[in-house]
Amino acid sequence: MSHSSPLLEISDSRASGLVNAAKRPRGRPRKTADERDDGNRRKVLIAAAAKLFRTQGFDATSTRDIAAAVGMHSGSPFYHFESKSALLCAVMEEGMRAAIARQDAALKAAETGEPNAREKLAVLVRNHFDVLLGPGSDFIPVMLYESRSLSQAQRGLMATLQGEYEAPWVPLLQALHGQGLLKADVKLSRLLIFGALNWSVQWYDRSKSASLDTLAQAAMALFIQETA
Amino acid sequence: MSHSSPLLEISDSRASGLVNAAKRPRGRPRKTADERDDGNRRKVLIAAAAKLFRTQGFDATSTRDIAAAVGMHSGSPFYHFESKSALLCAVMEEGMRAAIARQDAALKAAETGEPNAREKLAVLVRNHFDVLLGPGSDFIPVMLYESRSLSQAQRGLMATLQGEYEAPWVPLLQALHGQGLLKADVKLSRLLIFGALNWSVQWYDRSKSASLDTLAQAAMALFIQETA
DNA sequence: CCTACCGATCGGTAGG
DNA sequence: CCTACCGATCGGTAGG
Numbered sequence: 001m002s003h004s005s006p007l008l009e010i011s012d013s014r015a016s017g018l019v020n021a022a023k024r025p026r027g028r029p030r031k032t033a034d035e036r037d038d039g040n041r042r043k044v045l046i047a048a049a050a051k052l053f054r055t056q057g058f059d060a061t062s063t064r065d066i067a068a069a070v071g072m073h074s075g076s077p078f079y080h081f082e083s084k085s086a087l088l089c090a091v092m093e094e095g096m097r098a099a100i101a102r103q104d105a106a107l108k109a110a111e112t113g114e115p116n117a118r119e120k121l122a123v124l125v126r127n128h129f130d131v132l133l134g135p136g137s138d139f140i141p142v143m144l145y146e147s148r149s150l151s152q153a154q155r156g157l158m159a160t161l162q163g164e165y166e167a168p169w170v171p172l173l174q175a176l177h178g179q180g181l182l183k184a185d186v187k188l189s190r191l192l193i194f195g196a197l198n199w200s201v202q203w204y205d206r207s208k209s210a211s212l213d214t215l216a217q218a219a220m221a222l223f224i225q226e227t228a
Numbered sequence: 229m230s231h232s233s234p235l236l237e238i239s240d241s242r243a244s245g246l247v248n249a250a251k252r253p254r255g256r257p258r259k260t261a262d263e264r265d266d267g268n269r270r271k272v273l274i275a276a277a278a279k280l281f282r283t284q285g286f287d288a289t290s291t292r293d294i295a296a297a298v299g300m301h302s303g304s305p306f307y308h309f310e311s312k313s314a315l316l317c318a319v320m321e322e323g324m325r326a327a328i329a330r331q332d333a334a335l336k337a338a339e340t341g342e343p344n345a346r347e348k349l350a351v352l353v354r355n356h357f358d359v360l361l362g363p364g365s366d367f368i369p370v371m372l373y374e375s376r377s378l379s380q381a382q383r384g385l386m387a388t389l390q391g392e393y394e395a396p397w398v399p400l401l402q403a404l405h406g407q408g409l410l411k412a413d414v415k416l417s418r419l420l421i422f423g424a425l426n427w428s429v430q431w432y433d434r435s436k437s438a439s440l441d442t443l444a445q446a447a448m449a450l451f452i453q454e455t456a
Numbered sequence: 457c458c459t460a461c462c463g464a465t466c467g468g469t470a471g472g
Numbered sequence: 473c474c475t476a477c478c479g480a481t482c483g484g485t486a487g488g
Contacts, residue, residue, distance in 0.1 A: 041457090057376055059287030062482060076457050078484060145373070148285055184449035188438065191431055192424040192450055199423025210416065221412035222420055222451055269473090290466060304473050306468060 042080050042090075044070050050091045050138035058088055058146040088146060089154045095139020096161035099131045107168060117175040118224060124169060126216040128197050133204050133212060141201045166190070181225045193223055270308050270318075272298050278319045278366035286316055286374040316374060317382045323367020324389035327359045335396060345403040346452060352397060354444040356425050361432050361440060369429045394418070409453045421451055 048069040052061040063084050064074045081087040106127040110120065131140050147158060173189055176182040182189055196219060204215070276297040280289040291312050292302045309315040334355040338348065359368050375386060401417055404410040410417055424447060431437075438446070 057287065059285065060377075063484085064482080073458055075459080075461095075485075079457055084483065149288075182450070183454060184446040188443065188446040189450055191428070192447055195427025195430075196420040196424035199427055200419070202423075203419055215416065218412040218416040219420055222410070222417055225453060226411060291468085292466080301474055303468075303475080303477095307473055312467065
């Protein structure tokens, strides 16, 4: 959310510069409409790519598939992204920034109830299932399962964002460990817990499986000791 | 270890077979040696494919890569496998059959100690980490992360084998649930636990991370209530 | 953003 | 199992 307007500004100035150079060097009205359009086309491409990357995988999805999904011709995505892997990275980055924002909001919303560590973790777990499995949740699964196709530099960006996302989890797990509610080593617990949650992408079926609330409760019951 | 000597035999006999075919077309002995050869070449292909599929992914690995890895020419893998995805399936099937056999052996070996449900689960968890992360463990990770590239029929075979693998887990989880050592729903517990374990493929580094023993102990501490 | 196109690569096959 | 090859597809680009 917080970065969508900068994104728009950027593509705007780029677009008008290009059009000026190519079609009417001479000077026509500054196009405010076109500018918004261009930013949206980028987002539309990202959303379509996310869906296809998640469904078919990165390698099995051609840039032509993506172009067709948004009604473009085969070469046009490369007007918006310099490469297929830049598009992949954009999908992941947008997904991570949204997930971080959503997580922060969930924590802030829960604060009024003055939750303890266990309750806070429950909020994070529930929110994480939403990020993974909720409506419109193609971005994070793509990040989880297609990172192999990223360049080294792109992986660095993802690691940073993942660190940001995991930051609120660490002190909670530490607190629970201190209270005897979490018996395993904190670092390994974090890795194992994220695994348990992230793996749900492989088997969860929105129409047949339990609700996300049920899932989150089961996960908490599995990880957290009932009494100290 | 147990398959390294067959591996060696293979390349030997292949070399002599090749020379025969190229230099002496005219009537050579019926090839009993060749037959064993053929089976071994198949296994060598499967092993090389497993390694490449795991490292680079199925789509990013060409059949030429695989051929080169075993010293064949580009078209030759198709003498042994009718398609690239048949090779993938063979990798997975071999991995699953070996994993099932290894799991059965681990359970049988533990039986002499008359283990309780908790101890049996610990054996399964420890063995599962070995299957996922131990030496020569490319097959199962490939199965876990490349199933998307299987045909529908091939997926059915995998589902059967996975059911066989998971079979010993279910009664144990049920028993632990009955004893109050596992609080969450049994079916969801199974899915979450496998997720926690399987995800280790993504982050475990044999040189830097904890030992598999430590990992297995942490997992047990995370999942199982300390007291009923 | 479209049109037209290129070089590279890929899975797979025929024929020996 | 090799040799020689094919049709299809792919990421990406020039030029407008």
